[in-house]
Amino acid sequence: MPGYEHPKPRLTWAVLAGSLFLFLGACGGAWDKWVGTEEEVILPGDRISVLLHARALSPDPKLADADILLPPPMVNPTWPQAGGFANHAMHHLDAGDILKPAWRAGAGEGADDEERLVGSPIIAGGRVFTMDAESNVNAFDAATGDKLWETELTPEHEDDGHIAGGLAFENDRVFAATGFAQVIAMEGASGAIIWRQALGGPIRSAPTVRGGRVFAVTVDNKLYALDAFDGTTLWSHTGIAEIASLLGGASPAVDGGVVVAAYSSGELVALKVENGRLLWTDSLASMRRTAVSSNLSHIRGRPVIDRGRVFAASFGGLFVSIDLRSGRRIWDRQIASMESPWVAGDYIFVLTNDAEIVCLSRKDGRIYWVQTLPPFADMEDKEDPITWTGPVLVRDRLIVAGSHGGVLAVSPYTGRILGQEDLPDGVSVPPVVAGGSVYFLSTEAELLAYR
Numbered sequence: 288m289p290g291y292e293h294p295k296p297r298l299t300w301a302v303l304a305g306s307l308f309l310f311l312g313a314c315g316g317a318w319d320k321w322v323g324t325e326e327e328v329i330l331p332g333d334r335i336s337v338l339l340h341a342r343a344l345s346p347d348p349k350l351a352d353a354d355i356l357l358p359p360p361m362v363n364p365t366w367p368q369a370g371g372f373a374n375h376a377m378h379h380l381d382a383g384d385i386l387k388p389a390w391r392a393g394a395g396e397g398a399d400d401e402e403r404l405v406g407s408p409i410i411a412g413g414r415v416f417t418m419d420a421e422s423n424v425n426a427f428d429a430a431t432g433d434k435l436w437e438t439e440l441t442p443e444h445e446d447d448g449h450i451a452g453g454l455a456f457e458n459d460r461v462f463a464a465t466g467f468a469q470v471i472a473m474e475g476a477s478g479a480i481i482w483r484q485a486l487g488g489p490i491r492s493a494p495t496v497r498g499g500r501v502f503a504v505t506v507d508n509k510l511y512a513l514d515a516f517d518g519t520t521l522w523s524h525t526g527i528a529e530i531a532s533l534l535g536g537a538s539p540a541v542d543g544g545v546v547v548a549a550y551s552s553g554e555l556v557a558l559k560v561e562n563g564r565l566l567w568t569d570s571l572a573s574m575r576r577t578a579v580s581s582n583l584s585h586i587r588g589r590p591v592i593d594r595g596r597v598f599a600a601s602f603g604g605l606f607v608s609i610d611l612r613s614g615r616r617i618w619d620r621q622i623a624s625m626e627s628p629w630v631a632g633d634y635i636f637v638l639t640n641d642a643e644i645v646c647l648s649r650k651d652g653r654i655y656w657v658q659t660l661p662p663f664a665d666m667e668d669k670e671d672p673i674t675w676t677g678p679v680l681v682r683d684r685l686i687v688a689g690s691h692g693g694v695l696a697v698s699p700y701t702g703r704i705l706g707q708e709d710l711p712d713g714v715s716v717p718p719v720v721a722g723g724s725v726y727f728l729s730t731e732a733e734l735l736a737y738r
Contacts, residue, residue: 343641344622347653355655355700358632360682366721367411368455369493369589370627374542376593378631380681380720389724389736390432395419397731398715406453406493408728410721412475419732422451422465426478429722432736438478440465453493453538457515464490464503470513484518486511492536500560502539508550510539512563522563526550542592545611553584553601557614567614571601588627600624600637608652618652631680636699638675638687644697658702664691677717681725688714688727
């Protein structure tokens with residue numbers, strides 16, 4: 288895959304941020320104030336360093352002068368499921384040189400103390416689909432933002448307060464995994480329910496669909512493979528039970544006839560798609576536990592399958608590269624994360640539990656650079672901790688969004704923070720990109736599109 292060196296910051300990206308955040312009603316200003324330019328721009332207001340706490344990781348000194356070459360940006364026409372495609376490897380996405388606000392729409396009920404938004408939007412068939420905090424699925428016209436339909440998935444006998452899973456799309460069908468222990472298939476054009484299949488436990492992660500099979504993981508670490516046509520259970524696999532876990536979970540990754548599932552126990556398992564035969568298993572429980580929280584080995588970020596390798600990180604502190612066919616561990620690093628790694632060419636970008644973005648070599652796991660993000664909204668008093676989500680690589684920018692409503696652009700070549708801006712509401716799920724458009728879903732269930 289051809290690569291190219293980092294160009295100088297584009298003025299076209301300066302236009303993008305200015306139009307975007309004026310549209311969002313945030314602080315305003317030109318895009319070069321958010322992304323950065325060759326000239327230093329002095330902004331009014333208080334200065335708070337983003338490097339107020341020590342880095343937990345350090346770059347490899349032998350890579351200090353190495354050039355990072357990324358594949359060229361590519362336009363992906365769809366984002367049909369969590370993580371983009373079924374293998375979760377999206378590489379370098381393109382959203383065009385100039386982006387302007389397109390539309391914004393209410394996407395149902397937002398998060399509160401009992402209900403959370405854990406599923407990102409999906410885009411397919413000219414529509415954008417979302418699942419809100421009350422398990423309602425909404426469809427919007429991707430071109431105009433007009434609402435096309437809404438389907439309520441909560442069974443009549445169920446109470447509120449269940450955390451939904453997420454969505455996937457294939458062959459004009461939308462598949463929803465819910466906290467009511469059901470996978471539901473709907474018509475993409477109308478939202479009409481085609482079938483419901485009850486599983487053995489609630490689901491708090493989006494399903495993955497490929498080749499007529501739907502894969503879903505329940506909170507008690509059981510993977511189900513369902514027939515996408517009628518919901519029939521084809522096979523299942525049971526992992527080790529885990530009492531404590533994080534909110535949300537990892538959607539399985541599928542590629543090359545193999546499905547890789549990640550469990551809250553820290554287990555990573557690979558099985559044959561057609562029959563569920565176990566190929567290999569690994570554990571991402573860290574051997575070096577220095578905090579009580581590291582006892583949680585939950586793999587919450589989606590595993591990625593890319594060119595015969597599997598990449599996955601656990602909350603407990605282990606990031607691994609594994610051969611897809613043999614299960615041989617190629618390398619591992621003491622890196623804790625509850626977000627999905629992002630693979631682009633020969634590099635991997637991951638957001639750690641210590642509020643750091645790290646760039647690693649896909650080949651051997653060595654670290655090129657580390658960038659610390661603000662861990663608190665109030666850095667002076669160390670109050671209001673920020674939960675960051677991402678990253679997503681779009682046109683030479685790593686985009687991360689925070690629970691406080693802030694968004695940062697980070698250079699994938701150096702780790703330098705290029706700019707920052709405030710959104711109207713917090714964000715708990717990463718943005719998605721399709722057809723040259725970028726979509727955000729806020730914790731208040733507001734969907735924003737711009738292209």
